[in-house]
Amino acid sequence: MLSSPEYIEKLRKSGLRPTRQRIKICEVLFDTDKTFHFTISDLAQMIENKANVKISLATIYNTIHSFEKKGYLKEIAVNSSQTYFDTNTTHHHHFYDEGNKELFDINNSEIDRIKINKDIPGKKIKSVEVLVKVENK
Amino acid sequence: MLSSPEYIEKLRKSGLRPTRQRIKICEVLFDTDKTFHFTISDLAQMIENKANVKISLATIYNTIHSFEKKGYLKEIAVNSSQTYFDTNTTHHHHFYDEGNKELFDINNSEIDRIKINKDIPGKKIKSVEVLVKVENK
DNA sequence: TATCTACTTTATAAGTATTCTAAAGTAGTA
DNA sequence: TACTACTTTAGAATACTTATAAAGTAGATA
Known part of the structure; x- marks a missing residue:
C-alpha cells in the first residue's frame, strides 16, 4: 500500500518513467492489502471506474507487460481465451473455476512441495x- | 493403433457419424504408438502433409472439440495464444519450453502425488x- | 434402389484478444 | 527554454477461434 510519491520512486528505480498512466495503474493494482487476479479487460474496467483518467488499451498492455518483466506481476497459466495476471508475485498455486472463470490462491502451506524426478537435458x-x-x- | 474400420466403429459408438473427415483425423492422431501434443494449426499442417483430403479449419475445430468432449483428447493448460491438445488422456503433467513452445510429458512416476489441503465451499x-x-x- | 431427414462440412464472415505503427505528447536533462 | 529519448495513443493489423447458413452426406425407411 503505497502513495503516489512512492510509486514514482518505485517506477524510477525500475528504469520506467513515472508517467501519469503508469502511476494510475500502480494505484489500481497495488493500493490494497489484498492481492488479486485480473485480465486486461478487468483492469481496463477498473481504471474506467476508479479513475478520472482515460488510458488507452495499448498503454495498458504495454504497462502490464513491463510490470511483469520487472517482476511486479505474474502471469498465470490458465487455459482460456484471456490472459490472467496476479498481483501476488510470491510462489503459490491456483484453483480455477471454469464456470465463472474465477481464480483463487492456494498458498504454499496448503499444498505439498512438488518434487519432480525427471529432467530434460x-x-x-x-x-x-x-x-x-x-x-x- | 487402429485401422479405418476400427475408427468407424469407435466413432459410431460415441454417437459421431464416421465421416471421411473424422476418420482421417483419427488416423492422423491415433495411428501411432506414441502420444503427442499439438495445436490446431499443427494438426491442420499434418493433415495437409499426410492426407490427400482437404479438411476445412472449421471442421478441424469442430472435430477436435467433439473428440475432447468424448475423452479422446485432453486440452493442456499452457499460457499462450494457442490451445494445446494431448492425445495422451491418462493423468499426467507437463514440462513446457517457452523458447520453442514445446511440451513434454511428466508421467506419474516422475512426480510426487499432489495433495491439496484446502477446499472451496x-x-x-x-x-x-x-x-x-x-x-x- | 430411391427418398428422406438429421447431422456434417464448408467457405466465409464475425468476434475477440493482442500487437503493431507512426504520429503526437511528455519527462528529464542541459 | 530547447532538445532528445521515451511514452502514449488511436486505429490498423494480426491471430486464433466461433458463428452462419448453404450444400453435402450418412443412415434409416420404404
Whole structure:
C-alpha cells in the first residue's frame, strides 16, 4: 500500500518513467492489502471506474507487460481465451473455476512441495505451477 | 493403433457419424504408438502433409472439440495464444519450453502425488495439472 | 434402389484478444 | 527554454477461434 510519491520512486528505480498512466495503474493494482487476479479487460474496467483518467488499451498492455518483466506481476497459466495476471508475485498455486472463470490462491502451506524426478537435458526448471480446476459439487 | 474400420466403429459408438473427415483425423492422431501434443494449426499442417483430403479449419475445430468432449483428447493448460491438445488422456503433467513452445510429458512416476489441503465451499476438484516451465541452462 | 431427414462440412464472415505503427505528447536533462 | 529519448495513443493489423447458413452426406425407411 503505497502513495503516489512512492510509486514514482518505485517506477524510477525500475528504469520506467513515472508517467501519469503508469502511476494510475500502480494505484489500481497495488493500493490494497489484498492481492488479486485480473485480465486486461478487468483492469481496463477498473481504471474506467476508479479513475478520472482515460488510458488507452495499448498503454495498458504495454504497462502490464513491463510490470511483469520487472517482476511486479505474474502471469498465470490458465487455459482460456484471456490472459490472467496476479498481483501476488510470491510462489503459490491456483484453483480455477471454469464456470465463472474465477481464480483463487492456494498458498504454499496448503499444498505439498512438488518434487519432480525427471529432467530434460540442457534445460533447467524456471517455474512450477499447479492449476487445480474445480466445479460445482 | 487402429485401422479405418476400427475408427468407424469407435466413432459410431460415441454417437459421431464416421465421416471421411473424422476418420482421417483419427488416423492422423491415433495411428501411432506414441502420444503427442499439438495445436490446431499443427494438426491442420499434418493433415495437409499426410492426407490427400482437404479438411476445412472449421471442421478441424469442430472435430477436435467433439473428440475432447468424448475423452479422446485432453486440452493442456499452457499460457499462450494457442490451445494445446494431448492425445495422451491418462493423468499426467507437463514440462513446457517457452523458447520453442514445446511440451513434454511428466508421467506419474516422475512426480510426487499432489495433495491439496484446502477446499472451496461448494466446489469439488475436477483436475490437478502441473506445468513446469523450463528454459535453456 | 430411391427418398428422406438429421447431422456434417464448408467457405466465409464475425468476434475477440493482442500487437503493431507512426504520429503526437511528455519527462528529464542541459 | 530547447532538445532528445521515451511514452502514449488511436486505429490498423494480426491471430486464433466461433458463428452462419448453404450444400453435402450418412443412415434409416420404404
